[in-house]
Amino acid sequence: MTLATFPADEPKPSWTRYFSFNTDAKVIGIQYIVLAFFFFLIGGLLAMIIRGELITPEADLVDRTVYNGIYTMHGTVMLFLFIFPVLNGLNNLLIPTMIGAPDMAFPRLNAVAFWLVAIFGVLLMASFFVPGGPAYSGWWSYPPVSIQNPLGHLFSGQGMWLTAVALSGLSSIMGAVNFVTTIIRMRAPGMGFFRMPVFCWTALAAQSLQLIGLPSLTGGAIMLLFDLVAGTTFYDPAGGGDPVLYQHFFWFYSHPAVYVIILPVFGIFSELFPVYSRKPLFGYVYVALASFIIVGLGLIVWVHHMFPSGVAQWMRNLFMFTTMLIAVPTGVKVFAWLGTLWRGKIRLTTPMLFCLGGLFNFVFAGITGVMLATVPIDLHVSNTYFVVGHFHYVIYGAAVMGIFAAIYHWFPKFIGRMPYEGLGKLHFLLTFIGANLNFLPMHPAGLMGMPRRVSSYDPEFAFWNVLASLGAFLLGVSIIPFLLNMISAWVRGPKAPHNPWNAIGLEWLLPSPPAEDNFGEHVPVVISRPYGYGLGKPLVENQEAIEQVLTAADLQEASR
Amino acid sequence: MTSASPQKPRFTPVSMLGLAAWVVLLIGLSWWMGQQAYHWLPVQASTAAPLVDGLFSFETAIGTFVFLGVVSVMVWVLLMHRADKYDESDAEPIEGNTRLEVIWTAIPFVLVMAIAVYAMRVNTTLGMLGPMEHIHLSNPVEEVGGYPGDRLPAEQVEVIARQWSWEFRYPAANVSSTELHLAVDQPVTFRLVSEDVLHGFYIPAFRLKQDVVPGRAIDFNLTPTRVGRYRLRDSQFSGTWFAANQVDVVVESGDDHSQWLETASRQPLQSGISDASLEFEQRAQSGRSGWATVPPAPPPQVNVPGSNLLPHDG
Numbered sequence: 001m002t003l004a005t006f007p008a009d010e011p012k013p014s015w016t017r018y019f020s021f022n023t024d025a026k027v028i029g030i031q032y033i034v035l036a037f038f039f040f041l042i043g044g045l046l047a048m049i050i051r052g053e054l055i056t057p058e059a060d061l062v063d064r065t066v067y068n069g070i071y072t073m074h075g076t077v078m079l080f081l082f083i084f085p086v087l088n089g090l091n092n093l094l095i096p097t098m099i100g101a102p103d104m105a106f107p108r109l110n111a112v113a114f115w116l117v118a119i120f121g122v123l124l125m126a127s128f129f130v131p132g133g134p135a136y137s138g139w140w141s142y143p144p145v146s147i148q149n150p151l152g153h154l155f156s157g158q159g160m161w162l163t164a165v166a167l168s169g170l171s172s173i174m175g176a177v178n179f180v181t182t183i184i185r186m187r188a189p190g191m192g193f194f195r196m197p198v199f200c201w202t203a204l205a206a207q208s209l210q211l212i213g214l215p216s217l218t219g220g221a222i223m224l225l226f227d228l229v230a231g232t233t234f235y236d237p238a239g240g241g242d243p244v245l246y247q248h249f250f251w252f253y254s255h256p257a258v259y260v261i262i263l264p265v266f267g268i269f270s271e272l273f274p275v276y277s278r279k280p281l282f283g284y285v286y287v288a289l290a291s292f293i294i295v296g297l298g299l300i301v302w303v304h305h306m307f308p309s310g311v312a313q314w315m316r317n318l319f320m321f322t323t324m325l326i327a328v329p330t331g332v333k334v335f336a337w338l339g340t341l342w343r344g345k346i347r348l349t350t351p352m353l354f355c356l357g358g359l360f361n362f363v364f365a366g367i368t369g370v371m372l373a374t375v376p377i378d379l380h381v382s383n384t385y386f387v388v389g390h391f392h393y394v395i396y397g398a399a400v401m402g403i404f405a406a407i408y409h410w411f412p413k414f415i416g417r418m419p420y421e422g423l424g425k426l427h428f429l430l431t432f433i434g435a436n437l438n439f440l441p442m443h444p445a446g447l448m449g450m451p452r453r454v455s456s457y458d459p460e461f462a463f464w465n466v467l468a469s470l471g472a473f474l475l476g477v478s479i480i481p482f483l484l485n486m487i488s489a490w491v492r493g494p495k496a497p498h499n500p501w502n503a504i505g506l507e508w509l510l511p512s513p514p515a516e517d518n519f520g521e522h523v524p525v526v527i528s529r530p531y532g533y534g535l536g537k538p539l540v541e542n543q544e545a546i547e548q549v550l551t552a553a554d555l556q557e558a559s560r
Numbered sequence: 561m562t563s564a565s566p567q568k569p570r571f572t573p574v575s576m577l578g579l580a581a582w583v584v585l586l587i588g589l590s591w592w593m594g595q596q597a598y599h600w601l602p603v604q605a606s607t608a609a610p611l612v613d614g615l616f617s618f619e620t621a622i623g624t625f626v627f628l629g630v631v632s633v634m635v636w637v638l639l640m641h642r643a644d645k646y647d648e649s650d651a652e653p654i655e656g657n658t659r660l661e662v663i664w665t666a667i668p669f670v671l672v673m674a675i676a677v678y679a680m681r682v683n684t685t686l687g688m689l690g691p692m693e694h695i696h697l698s699n700p701v702e703e704v705g706g707y708p709g710d711r712l713p714a715e716q717v718e719v720i721a722r723q724w725s726w727e728f729r730y731p732a733a734n735v736s737s738t739e740l741h742l743a744v745d746q747p748v749t750f751r752l753v754s755e756d757v758l759h760g761f762y763i764p765a766f767r768l769k770q771d772v773v774p775g776r777a778i779d780f781n782l783t784p785t786r787v788g789r790y791r792l793r794d795s796q797f798s799g800t801w802f803a804a805n806q807v808d809v810v811v812e813s814g815d816d817h818s819q820w821l822e823t824a825s826r827q828p829l830q831s832g833i834s835d836a837s838l839e840f841e842q843r844a845q846s847g848r849s850g851w852a853t854v855p856p857a858p859p860p861q862v863n864v865p866g867s868n869l870l871p872h873d874g
Contacts, residue, residue: 063850133851237775449764534650
């Protein structure tokens with residue numbers, strides 16, 4: 001590769017690089033993840049206020065305007081400032097190291113994409129302090145509510161929100177171009193597509209969805225911004241516009257966005273189950289390809305968010321069928337993971353516990369998802385707490401749990417120190433119990449007809465809401481052992497060897513942490529499929545020699 | 561899962577029997593959950609409700625079976641296939657099994673298609689009952705204007721949604737109200753319009769929901785089947801007092817309904833229910849600070865305000 005290799009005794013790089021315009025994917029990855037968790041705490045605090053308000057039927061904790069702003073910002077922060085950035089952070093860390101590339105294809109574009117996140121994050125946070133408060137029309141931001149602009153100012157919380165979402169789209173498109181190019185063009189010699197780790201398959205699938213879908217949302221948001229500040233009427237019926245048009249633009253991206261989130265998490269499950277079961281991934285080729293079946297189907301299901309919006313019957317039926325079909329490739333993955341676990345040698349490490357918990361929650365979410373796909377049931381429960389429960393099982397129960405699994409699993413590789421197992425298991429326990437206590441009671445409340453986004457509700461829903469609020473507060477507590485673990489392990493955790501989990505993969509043939517250019521000019525030649533646990537076949541040429549050097553370095557480090 | 565490796569078939573007759581007994585148990589449990597599912601829903605108060613509930617019960621049963629099946633495998637693996645404490649070795653490498661992969665593609669495919677076909681049938685029946693005929697590809701009702709002449713249900717009610725109140729007009733009786741009164745077992749056609757933003761016309765006891773879209777008049781039919789007092793809830797976020805935009809739906813016998821219309825038509829116009837307006841005034845007086853809001857529309861002037869305080873059926 002063209003990058004210069006650094007001498008082995010390069011002094012330790014300064015921590016200040018994390019606050020600079022750095023083009024090293026591993027630095028950017030950690031920047032993304034740390035920034036994302038900063039916003040995770042803010043989004044979580046907003047959730048605490050929401051659940052505090054909803055612990056009683058009356059609107060008594062905050063003013064209704066404040067409640068609406070807070071629930072809107074909770075969703076916005078969690079999606080655009082937590083989950084997408086944290087996944088892009090993992091992409092940055094894992095994709096180059098897993099495929100043996102020295103960096104991303106476009107390192108400067110990569111850094112620009114990250115700093116855009118920081119910029120629109122500041123913009124969104126600033127919107128709390130403008131006159132009138134932040135956006136309050138939900139993260140869907142459906143017009144006409146979102147263009148009502150009560151104060152009539154040119155600069156409003158809603159306007160800043162739309163600008164932020166457009167910037168987020170821009171940043172994600174830049175990221176997607178980079179990830180797709182890197183995966184297609186920069187794989188190690190010998191690594192054909194069918195020797196590529198499943199995480200890279202799912203990242204490729206998810207980032208392709210970003211490229212296809214995001215222009216729709218970004219364009220739609222810009223048109224909405226024009227409606228808000230420039231008096232256009234794309235979506236305003238008074239001027240001949242159509243509010244339902246916006247819903248199409250929005251969901252054409254925002255449903256696939258769910259797959260952008262969950263596909264890499266499927267990738268994480270597919271990486272981790274083999275490691276901690278000591279078995280190859282069951283049906284690797286099919287699992288890899290299923291990601292692209294999900295991409296194809298994922299692009300033609302968006303109208304299921306609009307069944308009550310006034311769409312024709314044939315559309316309802318068509319989109320019901322396509323949505324139902326998605327259960328098939330998803331089921332393939334679930335069964336493949338079960339096949340991987342079956343007769344394995346299961347090790348219940350922290351990452352494995354998070355994977356198993358995430359799989360459990362995901363199966364539950366999949367079942368409520370199939371229910372939501374059927375039009376008659378959706379007509380009853382759409383826009384109720386049933387939907388809120390469903391997608392929190394997907395996003396928190398499955399995706400965030402999978403992300404925690406990935407962080408515990410790859411922390412030693414990229415930080416060079418070991419996280420603590422005890423704190424990790426405590427974190428898992430609190431997260432698993434908290435998530436289920438928080439999100440399960442939302443289903444009965446929704447089935448009984450409690451609408452989502454309400455700041456007050458009829459007393460008959462109180463019981464389920466009290467349970468949900470208690471679960472939410474437990475989830476709030478659950479983050480404490482995680483933060484303790486991460487900070488103390490980073491500062492003074494035991495030094496990590498190059499391959500603490502005895503895992504197979506190119507990233508585990510690098511020292512912990514890897515050098516700035518990863519393998520530099522000595523990229524190993526891949527000679528077999530990933531996940532060769534128990535097969536006794538080396539992954540790369542001269543594997544033994546590479547391992548010897550790394551083990552010697554581990555020993556030297558340990559004796560220091 | 562029956563992923564036996566070809567070399568060492570480990571499924572003895574006893575284990576097969578155990579597996580079969582477990583599957584039978586799961587089927588029993590799933591059937592029971594399917595029956596329980598009816599209790600998780602509000603009372604059935606429209607012709608649509610039993611259809612929707614039947615489908616929900618069916619999906620709950622199938623979903624329970626799939627969920628318990630997957631969890632059974634996970635629990636079994638966690639109990640039986642744990643690595644010993646110092647065992648660093650790998651497990652027997654099984655890379656896949658084409659036959660199994662075909663099976664676990666085909667079975668879910670058949671299952672979801674079965675559910676989809678069932679759901680589509682319910683959909684069609686619901687459509688015949690009315691609620692989904694409001695819009696067609698070539699000839700949307702709102703373009704024609706007025707009520708479609710080919711099917712004239714007994715009663716027509718205009719529903720006007722505002723930030724944040726509901727107004728119901730009965731053109732035939734020249735009555736308006738902020739409490740929805742319907743005659744039991746009598747089909748009704750609603751004409752849904754919004755004067756400002758999106759709203760959602762949602763009566764959980766009827767299991768039906770339709771967004772009210774500004775700039776469109778949407779026809780929406782249903783038939784209530786049970787006398788009682790229910791809730792109409794705004795289901796599409798409509799701004800500050802969205803949560804307070806709820807009123808009662810009274811289903812009464814045909815005689816009571818005629819009586820009600822008769823009495824109502826003689827009452828003078830007065831301010832209808834608008835919790836939002838009340839709260840807005842209180843908020844202004846108390847000087848409580850919040851973020852910006854559009855002011856509520858003035859309460860509609862109606863013959864019958866109705867009440868928001870009486871107990872309703874769950």
